[in-house]
Amino acid sequence: MxxxxxxxxxxxxxxxxxxxxxxxxxxxxxxxxxxxxxxxxxxxxxxxxxxxxxxxxxxxxxxxxxxxxxxxxxxxxxxxxxxxxxxxxxxxxxxxxxxxxxxxxxxxxxxxxxxxxxxxxxxxxxxxxxxxxxxxxxxxxxxxxxxxxxxxxxxxxxxxxxxxxxxxxxxxxxxxxxxxxxxxxxxxxxxxxxxxxxxxxxxxxxxxxxxxxxxxxxxxxxxxxxxxxxxxxxxxxxxxxxxxxxxxxxxxxxxxxxxxxxxxxxxxxxxxxxxxxxxCSALAGLRLRSGWVGLSLGTSDTLLLGLQEARAPPAGHILVGPTADAPYMALLCFSNGSLTRQNHRDRLVGPSWDDFNELLRSTVRGNMGYMGIYYDTAEIVPRAVSGRWLWDASGKPLEKVAPQFETRALLETQALARRAHAEDMAFRLDKSSRIVATGGASVNKELLQIFSDVFNTPVYIQEQHANAALLGAAIRAADVWSDHVGLKLSGSELKVSPVATPYSDAENIYTPMMKRYRELVQQVPTLC
Known part of the structure; x- marks a missing residue:
């Protein structure tokens, strides 16, 4: 042999x-x-x-x-x-x-x-x-x-x-x-x-x-x-x-x-x-296809989106895609990511994510209509000044709300913003869509559940490597070589684990909230 x-x-x-x-x-x-x-x-x-x-x-x-x-x-x-x-x-x-x-x-x-x-x-x-x-x-x-x-x-x-x-x-x-x-x-x-x-x-x-x-x-x-x-x-x-x-x-x-x-x-x-x-390499490393979302939850949050067509972006960037599965890709970087979440965790409950998540679990999805926009630093998408804004279900501005409602307002409105601005880039969800999460905050299952509900699609985490760009480089070497010589490699399928699936009523809860987010964000002062 x-x-x-x-x-x-x-x-x-x-x-x-x-x-x-x-x-x-x-x-x-x-x-x-x-x-x-x-x-x-x-x-x-x-x-x-x-x-x-x-x-x-x-x-x-x-x-x-x-x-x-x-x-x-x-x-x-x-x-x-x-x-x-x-x-x-x-x-x-x-x-x-x-x-x-x-x-x-x-x-x-x-x-x-x-x-x-x-x-x-x-x-x-x-x-x-x-x-x-x-x-x-x-x-x-x-x-x-x-x-x-x-x-x-x-x-x-x-x-x-x-x-x-x-x-x-x-x-x-x-x-x-x-x-x-x-x-x-x-x-x-x-x-x-x-x-x-x-x-x-x-x-x-x-x-x-x-x-x-x-x-x-x-x-x-x-x-x-x-x-x-x-x-x-x-x-x-x-x-x-x-x-x-x-x-x-x-x-x-x-x-x-x-x-x-x-x-x-x-x-x-x-x-x-x-x-x-x-x-571009990270998108390849996450094996993103059209309708999929790469969600990097770091100091800033970054969305990588696989697209079939290019549309002039109101914010963010459209790039030529690195793979045939996504002819174009969108890149959206949100300044206020994990660091902002951590700052308000400390303010509300102290330095414990367990305590924060326990407070979060005492609220209901949709948060009784409470919403909040938290920009600890000037935001890139949309271009806006730093500050904190809170509203009740009727749209009335508030100075403060109970800590448990703030925990959910922070996370839900962040997730709504990610989806709203993705849709502005011609991104559309379908039955094959999925979110692949990476970055330090991707270990927080409560946060990933909120993203799953807001996007109404399952969330996965990558098993192979924490650095999607580095792994993507090696994967691209293997994939392109494989196509070049006509030999399929056995490990070419993405290895991910499902961590969150949307509740059956997620769309009914968050579609109206998406519309409200688009209206409320207009009240936030923009950067010149």
Whole structure:
């Protein structure tokens, strides 16, 4: 009997504060992990939280930091005993919106790397500047100029999936073109962090993928090509060449470079699947399809929605989907998530979720009509000032209500807001819909039951891994490789556990409350 050679798949996540790696086998079981924490493991770069803060809202990161972190994480995988000769494909995720500026001649250096030396030593001189990252807020003037050039914020959102945001790559490129023209002209290629990371493995410039590329304010999400008006507003006629041609996210972009074959023992046929943004990778990791919801319950709450069509979003973002099951994806980030829930838990009952949940259980679904909006910090969706507002069943504003009613008002109104704004993005629930919850608060079954009732759909939690973006990178490597070679892998189905199902009367209770939420939120002062 011929023994089959084991197959494995490697995923990376170049996040803001860490570089993480995970190895899964052909059954999609996690076999090995490693990580490098930038501030701790690479103190010579003097980052705080993985970034360097400058003046007037500038936030950057040195790309050489990410290169050296890759050297370190590869060595840690070696020490952990990973056999790279079994790896059939590699893919990755990265923080979105950040840009990497390669000097002229950089691709030649990528093509001629010596396996005898570290990457960070050989690539020390290839970057024209530190990389602006998603936390940067220094491009307000460039955002307004971009919107004006394309016909206004609504038109830009219609074409690119988002109005102009300071952190997006297009405004960042425009600022560089406007304020540092010599650097712009000396740049041979502009990569996203994801395509930069892929380039390190490919040994040449890797293309930007459509999913991450649609978070730049530069890509026409309908034609899947660069928007000419946006390019003209952000750079010169050479910008299209500096960006290269984007490719579908589920693309094999080539084989791993000779450097990794010789230094680490990868097989020369190991495929590289296009790297993508972390939120895009998370959607893939959660196996979201159209009508499904990825619910990340963290410091802020994030909804990832699989969509069949793109509609100009009134808030949030529409991106090209990373998988065939969801041609488009919506991203909605709510500033007031777990931290706000925790703050009001402390105020109402002290530092115990058990006590909070006990108070919650003393109320009824629908909360006798009491509703509340709690913004401890200015909200993104919708754009609103911080504050707290309470109403009774008749819509009368209240200064305070009994603590038990506040506990349910906090959670129910948050869940109603998530659904209302998802529906504004053309999201529709059907009988096949489900919520897949991740993040720290996903262990709170009382909270998940409220989301199940409000969305009138079952809630599941993912069993495989807490980091959906990292796992998604390895899963994408396996899925795309599987399609590429025509071999179905046994572990490709999503592994989730059901934790909450809606009560039979949930729709009757929460549909009228949804209408009330839409009316009440209009009373909250908006941000200019």
């Amino acid at each position: 011929i023994e089959q050679t084991p197959k494995s798949f490697l995923g990376f996540d170049f996040s803001t504060q860490r570089l993480k790696a995970v190895l899964i086998d052909e059954n999609y079981v996690v076999r090995q992990e490693a990580d490098v924490e930038f501030d701790v493991d690479l103190p010579e770069f003097r980052t705080s939280g993985g970034v360097v803060r400058g003046e007037r809202g500038e936030v950057t990161a040195p790309p050489l930091l990410w290169v050296k972190a890759l050297d370190m994480v590869m060595d840690r995988l070696v020490l952990a005993g990973v056999d790279f000769s079994t790896v059939e494909a590699v893919s990755g995720a990265a923080q979105q919106h950040g840009s990497v500026w390669w000097t002229k001649g950089s691709e030649d250096k990528l093509k001629n790397l010596s396996s005898e030396d570290f990457l960070h030593i050989q690539l020390a001189s290839v970057f024209a500047a530190d990389s602006p990252v998603w936390m940067d807020s220094s491009t307000s003037a460039d955002c307004r100029a971009l919107e004006e050039a394309v016909g206004g914020p609504e038109e830009l959102a219609k074409v690119t999936g988002s109005r102009a945001y300071e952190r997006f790559t297009g405004p960042q490129i425009r600022k560089m073109y406007r304020t540092r023209p010599r650097l712009y002209n000396a740049t041979e290629r502009i990569s996203l962090v994801s395509s930069f990371a892929c380039s390190l493995f490919l040994g040449k410039y890797a293309p930007i993928d459509l999913s991450d590329g649609s978070g730049m304010n530069l890509l026409d999400i309908h034609s899947m090509k660069w928007c000419e008006e946006a390019l003209k507003a952000c750079g010169d006629e050479d910008l299209v060449n500096k960006l290269g041609t984007p490719v579908p996210t589920a693309s094999v972009v080539g084989n791993i470079s000779k450097y990794f074959v010789e230094r680490y023992g990868f097989k020369s046929t190991c495929k590289l699947v296009a790297f993508t943004g972390d939120n």
